[in-house]
Amino acid sequence: MPKLDESLLTGLPPFSRLDRGQIRQILDQAGSRRYEEGTPIFREGHDAERFYLLLDGYLRVVQATRDGEEIIVLHISPGQLFGIAPALQRDTYPATAIAAAETIALSWPVRLWDTFTREYEGFATETYRTVGQRIGQIQETLTELATQAVEARVASAVLRMANQSGRKTEEGIEIAFPVTRQNIADMTGTTLHTVSRLLSGWEKNGLVRSTRKHIVVTDAHRLVLLSGAKD
DNA sequence: TCATTAAGTATGC
DNA sequence: GCATACTTAATGA
Numbered sequence: 001m002p003k004l005d006e007s008l009l010t011g012l013p014p015f016s017r018l019d020r021g022q023i024r025q026i027l028d029q030a031g032s033r034r035y036e037e038g039t040p041i042f043r044e045g046h047d048a049e050r051f052y053l054l055l056d057g058y059l060r061v062v063q064a065t066r067d068g069e070e071i072i073v074l075h076i077s078p079g080q081l082f083g084i085a086p087a088l089q090r091d092t093y094p095a096t097a098i099a100a101a102e103t104i105a106l107s108w109p110v111r112l113w114d115t116f117t118r119e120y121e122g123f124a125t126e127t128y129r130t131v132g133q134r135i136g137q138i139q140e141t142l143t144e145l146a147t148q149a150v151e152a153r154v155a156s157a158v159l160r161m162a163n164q165s166g167r168k169t170e171e172g173i174e175i176a177f178p179v180t181r182q183n184i185a186d187m188t189g190t191t192l193h194t195v196s197r198l199l200s201g202w203e204k205n206g207l208v209r210s211t212r213k214h215i216v217v218t219d220a221h222r223l224v225l226l227s228g229a230k231d
Numbered sequence: 232t233c234a235t236t237a238a239g240t241a242t243g244c
Numbered sequence: 245g246c247a248t249a250c251t252t253a254a255t256g257a
Contacts, residue, residue, distance in 0.1 A: 149232075149233090150232080150233065151232095180248090180249065180250085181249075181250065181251095182249085190233080190234085191233085191234060191235080192249090192250080193233095193234080193235080193236095193250095193251085193252090194233065194234075196249095196250060196251060196252085197251080197252080199250095200250090200251070200252085210250095211242095212241080212242060212243085212248090212249055212250070213249075232257105233256105233257090234255105234256095234257085235254100235255085235256090235257100236253105236254085236255080236256105237252100237253090237254085237255105238251105238252090238253090238254105239250105239251080239252080239253100240249105240250080240251070240252095241248100241249080241250070241251090242247100242248085242249070242250090243246105243247095243248085243249095244245105244246090244247090244248100
């Protein structure tokens with residue numbers, strides 16, 4: 001394995017308080033791997049052998065329902081820790097992580113978790129911040145699912161992806177990873193047909209522009225109105 | 232208001 | 245040319 005460059009970690013929140021030597025130590029213990037679009041990184045229920053940091057790409061975190069449907073719980077962006085089962089006092093992964101686009105991740109064996117939280121200043125607080133934020137986000141979408149109509153839910157989902165992965169272009173905010181209608185259906189509890197109809201309608205009215213697996217939000221303001229946001 | 236069925240077109244390896 | 249992504253209309257809960 002080639003030596004990893006220290007610049008990969010410097011500045012990332014979980015490691016921002018560490019000195020060069022510590023970063024070097026952490027990198028020397030890390031595994032690094034590339035995942036193609038659609039590849040699972042770990043699966044729900046499997047032994048949590050490693051914890052991860054997403055360097056590049058995007059992840060879908062999915063959970064299976066009793067009847068075998070896949071729900072997309074959240075997305076993970078570069079710089080974030082994931083698969084941090086030990087922070088949840090678990091020894092199996094609570095969900096499956098799938099590369100939504102070509103992805104590169106670092107990982108460490110879970111036996112290093114205690115060392116990380118003990119020795120590396122800021123790591124522990126940062127992981128709990130991450131856990132807290134995810135719970136908050138999941139809770140928010142859960143309330144949304146229970147209270148909002150389909151159009152508002154789909155609008156929120158699209159906005160969420162645009163906000164967290166979006167890059168600005170001439171046309172608007174572009175979601176940075178491939179998304180299908182089915183994917184959006186899986187995060188909003190509806191069908192791909194309904195999502196397709198909604199997106200077609202929005203496109204006609206100039207709110208979005210989309211091609212296969214690719215969405216640009218061209219009028220975020222009006223989408224926000226549709227999402228029924230109260231703030 | 233929305234899922235389902237069904238029947239089509241478009242797109243990309 | 246085949247699989248996958250997407251569209252659209254009709255029907256009915």
